[in-house]
Amino acid sequence: MTASGSDGRAKIMAAVRSALLVRGDEPGRRGQVRARLERTPSGLIPARARKPKAELITAFQAMLEVQGTVVRQVAGVQELPLAIAQHLSELNLPARLRHGGDPLLRGLPWENSLIEREEGPAQAADAVSLSRAVAGAAETGTLFLTSGTENPSTLNFLPETHCVVILAESIFGSLEEVWGSLRQVHGRGKLPRTVNLVSGPSCSADIEQTIIRGAHGPRRLAVFVAMSR
């Protein structure tokens, strides 16, 4: 853009290189950097993330609950509409929500649940949203949500109540395993525009270090784990 921009680049690069005593074209250094970016070696994975699948699902649920998230297990995706309807009624919320164009969410048997649905990105007046997490990491109870028409990112932040569906098969142990699965979908070195790692409902401790839920994002987070498709 501005002249100062490109000027700044040359200045900063020159300053960095002269400080490091390098020219920037040394094959050894370039090779090291290329290798790391291509091979993406993994560091230490904590033992808590290296467990059998069943234990990981339990740990995933426990970690989320500690952070103030409601977690419900359902046997199959067909049961999701009723489970979500029941959750909303427990919270005294109207049976109305918005989700994206995710085929899995679209294709659920909503008829029996009496839930009114709208599709698209979140609007200011939406009270409840529903998203599908593409993956979860059990080590910290973290949901991975990716942007796009299927699950617009605003659904994760604007409404006061956020419901998230995750398939048990998408729950991994570590963050690294999830990155690996995302690379398979989006290609190496590529990510969707936004990847949200969500580990609980919004909160703030800015006033006297007291944790208050619902700072700017959702006040309530509910996760529905579908044990099978």
Add this chain to the structure above:
Amino acid sequence: MQPTSHAFKENAAAALADANLQRALKNAGGGFIAKRARARDALPEFDALCAQGKDIKNHTLAHLDLYLEAYERKVIEAGGHVHWAANAEDARAIVLYICQKEGAKLVTKGKSMVAEEIALNAALEEAGLEVAETDLGEYIIQIRNEGPSHIIAPAIHLNRDQVEADFRRHHKNLPENRSLLEPVELVSEARGVLREKFLAADVGITGANFLIAETGSSVIVTNEGNGDLTQLLPRVHIVVTSIEKLVPTLEDVSTILRVLARSATGQDMSMYTTFSTGPRREGDPDGPEAYHVVLLDNGRSEMLGTEFQDMLRCIRCGACMNHCPVYGAVGGHAYGWVYPGPMGAVLTPQLVGVHEAGHLPNASSFCGRCEAVCPMGIPLPKMMRHWREREFTQGESPWMQRMAVRGWAFCAKRPRLYRLLANASAGLLSEWGKRRGFFRWLPMAGSWLRYRDLPAPPGRTFQALWKAELDRRQFEAEMGR
């Protein structure tokens, strides 16, 4: 933000006399320490992860030019723009240029210490833009017209009743008789007020905790979700960040994320960790239409290859200030600029000059807790010593101190004179302080002894005792033989 670090002594004295501040510091102090300790103890691999994180940062800094190039390539590939700012002035000009080009009127901001460092709000407001801080702590200090007093909890110097008064003063359109007694009521009120700003903003500015060379992503770590609403809703997302935030890969950032929140707030993971890569893609129903990254140097490249390079590993967790007895006594504002506590005592002299900030590396008891809790193993006390040396060699330290050091050096180079003086003063002080066993006052040490007592020495110097012990052992050895 105009630094007042030169006035650290006056600032500190005022802080110690500020009853509200002392109440807030007392309330905050122990919480962070206990939470970090619990989180650390719950993860057996914590120390090993810290060591790996340190290696990742060292590797990145040693190849910073190449990772910056790789990162820039990936941002452009994703449709974003990278702007390079050698100093604060350039950075402000770039952000302002983008805002004006986009015809922006209202700018929302997530918490960014780099934005504080370049005094961005003042520059944007001067150009007629409205700037709304959206992190609750940043919002509170914005309406109070103050700087942050802590890098992760900017309003930690305030008590609930002070925030209530600020909200009543600032939110005039809300009913006067509303209750604001509970923190939850204050948080709700701020949520309501800021929601309107989120929805109306033209440009959203966030910082970045990390930049990923592998993917060209910027990463923010928050609990409130304000940073996400800031970057998702407006047409334009500007990331204001600095060159040392680079890490190579998603694996590398995962290792460091495991120690960041644990060191900062004692959480296993913050509520929201968000990876942003370029503007919205074709078909995306939401997200910004333009994505800009402003990469600031502002003195950081000068630290590379020097005794201060290790400081560039800092991931801004705040553990050093949470564990610092000096910070705990005087709070963050006394340090007089954006970065307080031990990390500020090392960084501020670099960024604003040792002439302005020479007091900060001196304001340390060298207890070493900061280094012990730093997840990136930054030798903070050692680097404060380096600043003291620079201050001395540049002739910036006070005359009395220089004379005292010179005098000591003169004696230390003359062992016989040193022993003579040491023996004489040890004997004299011991005799003088025998009755009480300690001193409340001594000539030329009045202000030092105002807050503490000096134990009276045992009468003989360490060297004399050492020699006596050697003599005794030799005697015993000879007798034994």
